[in-house]
Amino acid sequence: MSLQEILNHRRAVRHFDSVKPIDETTVKKCIELASLAPTSSNLQLWEAYHVTDKQVLEQLVPACLDQKTARSAQQIVVFVTRQDRYKQHAKAVLAFEEGNVRRNSPAERQDKRIKDKAMYYGKLIPFTYSRCLGLWGLVRKGLAQCIGLFRPMTRQMSEGDVRVSVHKSCALVAQTFMLAMSEAGYDTCPLEGFDSWRVKKALKLPYNTEINMVITCGIRVPSGVWGERFRLPFEETYHKV
Numbered sequence: 001m002s003l004q005e006i007l008n009h010r011r012a013v014r015h016f017d018s019v020k021p022i023d024e025t026t027v028k029k030c031i032e033l034a035s036l037a038p039t040s041s042n043l044q045l046w047e048a049y050h051v052t053d054k055q056v057l058e059q060l061v062p063a064c065l066d067q068k069t070a071r072s073a074q075q076i077v078v079f080v081t082r083q084d085r086y087k088q089h090a091k092a093v094l095a096f097e098e099g100n101v102r103r104n105s106p107a108e109r110q111d112k113r114i115k116d117k118a119m120y121y122g123k124l125i126p127f128t129y130s131r132c133l134g135l136w137g138l139v140r141k142g143l144a145q146c147i148g149l150f151r152p153m154t155r156q157m158s159e160g161d162v163r164v165s166v167h168k169s170c171a172l173v174a175q176t177f178m179l180a181m182s183e184a185g186y187d188t189c190p191l192e193g194f195d196s197w198r199v200k201k202a203l204k205l206p207y208n209t210e211i212n213m214v215i216t217c218g219i220r221v222p223s224g225v226w227g228e229r230f231r232l233p234f235e236e237t238y239h240k241v
Helices: 003-009 024-034 054-063 083-104 107-129 135-147 159-183 196-203
Strands: 046-051 075-081 187-191 210-218
Touching: 003 159, 024 046, 024 075, 024 159, 046 054, 046 159, 054 075, 054 196, 075 159, 083 107, 083 159, 135 159, 159 187, 159 210, 196 210
Parallel strands: none
Antiparallel strands: 046 075, 075 210, 187 210
């Protein structure tokens, strides 16, 4: 399908076919394709939990407020954020970038670029992503506001701001997954209505994870799509500057 066909095909499906199965390998491949989505500073602070076990699927139904899309789902993919892994991921990205610069940058610029990468991932990222009951974020916010008086500066530096940034990156991954599923001929429904504590309990997730999105998967039945798609007039959302 073309991109336009994929976008038109993707709908939030509320009822899946209970007979037609979907291939686990194909869903896994769609998650792999979703990993190509961009994330802030390429930190990739997310994980996907691909649920195929019938018992776990049953546990997720009440956690998803007993919605029909969860009751009829063949499989469920839960995307979570892992802000707690910023140090490990920053080290991994830096190790890659050192080799990347050596392979692809002009020789006379390599040392400077590697030094800049080391400063960014070794110093700035830990400074930005660290937490201390909100207090460290207040310090960062104050510094950003002061520096911003004299030059352009990223001002969203509080712990809440950084948390939002991590969730935005994860949401890009989740959206890419849904488009990949649509291209594969499968259907999905992103859920906001769920009990995050019960979802984490059913999946035995670590304490530091946060649920970003629960996505039910299957093949739609005609009643699974609730009528025509509504969008606000494009002129209300498009602004040319």
